[in-house]
Amino acid sequence: MINAKIFATVGAQMGFDRMIRAVDAWASENPHIQVFAQIGNGEYEPTAMEWTRLLEPPEFRARVESASAIVGHAGMGTIITALQHAKPVLIMPRRGDLQETRNDHQIATAERFGVKAGVSVAMDEHRLPEALDSILKRDAPDRLSNEASAELIDTVRRFIRDGESPAGPSHDVVPAKD
Secondary structure (H helix, E strand, O other): OOOOEEEEEOOOOOOOHHHHHHHHHHHHHOOOOEEEEEOOOOOOOOOOOEEEOOOOHHHHHHHHHHOOEEEEEOOHHHHHHHHHOOOOEEEEOOOHHHOOOOOOHHHHHHHHHOOOOOEEEOOOOOOHHHHHHHHOOOOOOOOOOOOOOHHHHHHHHHHHHHOEEOOEEOOOOOOOOO
């Protein structure tokens, strides 16, 4: 893809050196593709791509808007932002056993969203280069709306009116015994 731009982000809460190292290695082998990373407070400093530790919200939004694809941790903010801007997104989950996060919720997020159009998953840094090679070949996903679907609104209305969820009637709450 000519004039391709990849924006890699680790979110605003913590670094993710394992992912940034892998993206940087890929960038060194693909100098014809512009890669910019927001790396957080990680220890690794990239050598083959431009980077900054943190971006202010307006600059972050501008980076997303100008990107051909987004690469990030499997955080909901990253996924939703990419899809709201109709950008293909490649996610790599942080792992609890590597002390990259408190538990493996990002693995569950990656498994759940990896089947959604526009979302690709690399479960580890060894799979990231191949996924990066293919992300720029993907069509842009449909733009995720900022508004709730009519189906969700109808479900919430039924729940408020009838006290029933789609799974069936709600159960009474039993107070704890003293």
